[in-house]
Structures are given as C-alpha cells and as structure tokens.
Amino acid sequence: MQDSAKNTRARQPTVKMTTDYKDPLKDGYSRVELIDSMGNDLSIVNDARASFEKTSSKLDDKDINLIKYLIKHNHTSPFRGVIFKFKIKAPLYICRQWWKHVIASNHNDEQLGWNEKSFRYVSIDDSNEFYIPQVFRKQSKNNKQATIGSLDISDNNLAISIYKKQCEESYQAYSQLLALGVGREQARGVLVPSVYTSWVWTVSLQALLHFIDLRRGDGAQSEIGAYAQTIVELISPIVSNAVEAWSSAK
Ligand SMILES: Cc1cc2nc3c(=O)[nH]c(=O)nc-3n(C[C@H](O)[C@H](O)[C@H](O)COP(=O)(O)OP(=O)(O)OC[C@H]3O[C@@H](n4cnc5c(N)ncnc54)[C@H](O)[C@@H]3O)c2cc1C
Numbered sequence: 685m686q687d688s689a690k691n692t693r694a695r696q697p698t699v700k701m702t703t704d705y706k707d708p709l710k711d712g713y714s715r716v717e718l719i720d721s722m723g724n725d726l727s728i729v730n731d732a733r734a735s736f737e738k739t740s741s742k743l744d745d746k747d748i749n750l751i752k753y754l755i756k757h758n759h760t761s762p763f764r765g766v767i768f769k770f771k772i773k774a775p776l777y778i779c780r781q782w783w784k785h786v787i788a789s790n791h792n793d794e795q796l797g798w799n800e801k802s803f804r805y806v807s808i809d810d811s812n813e814f815y816i817p818q819v820f821r822k823q824s825k826n827n828k829q830a831t832i833g834s835l836d837i838s839d840n841n842l843a844i845s846i847y848k849k850q851c852e853e854s855y856q857a858y859s860q861l862l863a864l865g866v867g868r869e870q871a872r873g874v875l876v877p878s879v880y881t882s883w884v885w886t887v888s889l890q891a892l893l894h895f896i897d898l899r900r901g902d903g904a905q906s907e908i909g910a911y912a913q914t915i916v917e918l919i920s921p922i923v924s925n926a927v928e929a930w931s932s933a934k
Contacts, residue, residue, distance in 0.1 A: 705771075706918065708910040709815060713880055715773035716911060718918045723766035723889075725751060725925040731762040743925070752929040763890035763926065768919060769797075770885045775815040777877040778908050781899075787891045797886030803872040807862060808879065814851035815878045816844065821906075829903065851876055889923060893930050 705717035729747040730739045732754055740747055754762055774782070783798070820843040821831030835843060854876040861871040887895070892915065898904060900912040920927050 706914045708914040709774075709907060711815065711818075713773065713813065714775075714815065714911075715771065715882070716914045716918065717771040718768060719771050719884070720769040721767065721919075721922055724922050727765055728754070728762045728889075728923070728926055731765040732759065748925050748929075751925050752933075755926070755929045755933050760890050763893065764888040766889035766923060766926075768887055768889070768892060768922075770887070770915070770918075771882065772885055772911070773880055773882040774911060775878045775907070776875075776881050778905075778911065779881050779883065780877070781905065781908050782885075782895075782911075785891065785895050785898075787888075787894070798883060800883035801881050803875070803881075804867075804869040807868050807871075808855070808858070808875070811852055811855040813880045814855070814876065815880060815907075816848050816851060817907075818844065820844070820847075827903075831906075847878075851878060854879075889919075889926065892919070893926075897934070 705715045708714050708716055726740060726743045726747070729743070729750050732750060733739060753759075772779075772782075779800075820835045820840050822833050822835060824830040824832040834840065854874055857874045858871050861874065862868065896912045896916060899908045900916075901909075904912075916927060
C-alpha cells in the first residue's frame with residue numbers, strides 16, 4: 685500500500701478502497717490511482733528510432749541521452765506512445781480545472797480519454813463526500829487568482845466550521861429533494877462544488893507532462909498542484925529518465 689493510503693483517517697470513506705492509491709489532499713477521500721499503463725523509457729527511444737528502423741532491447745546511456753535530446757529539442761511524438769490510465773477522485777471544482785486539458789490519450793479528439801461519474805446515475809449517500817480544507821489561505825492582494833499565507837488559528841477554525849456547515853446543509857437539501865422523489869439529475873444542482881466526483885483519465889506522457897507543468901506551476905491552485913505532484917510520483921518508476929530529463933530541462 686502507498687504511504688498516503690496508510691495515513692490515519694479522521695473521516696472514513698464509505699467505500700473501502702481495494703487497490704493501491706494515493707491521497708493527494710490527505711483527507712481520506714481524495715484519490716489518484718494508476719490503473720494501467722503502456723510503454724516506458726525504452727519505448728520512447730524505440731519510437732524515436734523508428735525513423736532509422738532500429739530498436740533497442742535494453743535501455744543504455746545512449747538511450748538516456750537520446751531522451752534528453754528529444755526533450756531539449758521538442759521532439760514530442762515519441763512521448764505520445766506512452767499511455768497512462770488513472771482513476772481520479774477530486775472535488776468538482778478541481779475536476780472542472782482538469783477538464784480544460786483537452787488533449788487526452790494519443791488522439792486529438794476532445795475528451796477521448798475522459799470517463800466521468802454521473803450524478804444522474806448515482807447519488808451520494810455520505811455527507812462526508814465533500815472536500816473540507818483544513819488550512820484556509822488568504823486572498824492575494826496583487827494576484828487576483830492566487831492565495832497567499834494562511835488565516836490565523838482561530839479564524840481558520842471558524843472558516844472550517846462555516847465551510848463544513850454549508851457542505852452539510854447542501855447534502856441535507858439534496859437528500860430531502862431525493863426523498864421527495866426529485867430526480868438525481870435535478871437534485872444534484874444543490875450540491876456545492878467541493879463535492880467529490882471521480883473519473884478515469886487516459887492520457888499520453890506528452891499531454892501529462894504538459895498538464896504537470898501547468899498545474900504544478902506557480903500560478904496554479906495548490907490543490908490541483910497536489911494532484912499533479914502525486915502523478916509525478918506514480919509515473920516516475922515507469923518513465924524515470926523521461927521525468928528526470930524533463931524536470932532538468934525546466
Ligand atoms: C494557472 C491557470 C489559470 C487558468 N485560468 C483559467 C481561467 O480563468 N479560465 C479558463 O477558461 N481557463 C483557465 N485556465 C485553463 C487554460 O487556459 C488551459 O485551457 C488549460 O491550462 C489547458 O492548457 P492547454 O490547452 O495548454 O492543454 P491541453 O488541452 O492539454 O493542450 C495541449 C496543447 O495542445 C495544443 N492545443 C490544444 N487544443 C488546441 C486547439 N484547439 N487548437 C490549437 N492547439 C491546441 C496547445 O498547444 C496546447 O498547449 C487556467 C490554467 C492555468 C494553469
């Protein structure tokens with residue numbers, strides 16, 4: 685089991701996780717799980733050498749230098765032959781940011797590699813299925829989209845209780861609407877955007893590195909940054925040389 689999965693959980697998930705996963709937001713609910721992958725560092729160099737009709741069977745120093753060269757000179761297509769499939773569970777507002785990354789898998793069709801939970805099919809049955817931050821950051825004064833520092837302890841505690849209350853009330857309104865016989869597709873409209881949703885994301889290594897670049901960057905929201913960092917940790921054992929070359933090229 686991954687380290688984060690061993691963390692003590694203040695709030696236990698209703699559905700027990702069966703496989704290894706990481707918990708980027710460290711609340712016992714958020715999740716990134718690498719469920720499948722195709723290719724590795726060796727396939728990157730073999731795809732690149734397709735132009736010479738050459739293949740390697742074992743990664744050597746020449747291959748590692750080739751990976752560095754490809755990254756340095758923006759030879760991107762060999763990185764599209766490595767594919768990862770993740771199961772992700774994140775607050776709806778993080779999912780909304782993620783969804784803007786339209787280049788998925790190794791195709792150009794929008795959203796080909798995205799399959800998401802539908803609140804039309806399933807209802808939530810746990811008032812804890814909301815992400816409640818434990819540390820509230822202050823609004824930045826000179827960057828409209830950013831936060832800076834954190835509230836002092838007493839204001840932070842108050843913020844947690846205001847936030848939690850709103851999530852609970854949203855869940856109560858939702859449950860009452862369902863009990864009245866309102867359909868799930870309409871009742872979901874009262875759920876606040878910190879409600880957890882989940883999806884399966886199939887993505888090429890090229891698109892993934894681009895996602896990590898943007899979402900682990902300075903301007904990005906730290907919650908999605910935590911997901912991006914978790915993904916780096918999950919893919920590093922498979923494409924360690926590509927990740928290293930790409931990190932040093934930044
Ligand atoms: C800090 C931050 C703040 C943001 N704020 C906002 C915001 O306020 N509002 C908002 O709507 N979005 C916002 N975004 C989303 C941003 O505009 C991008 O949509 C998102 O980051 C995905 O980037 P991308 O298009 O490069 O990625 P991908 O969709 O993965 O695309 C990868 C690359 O493919 C190429 N590409 C993709 N689609 C096309 C196309 N149709 N035509 C030509 N080339 C294409 C581009 O080179 C692109 O960089 C924000 C993103 C970040 C990181």
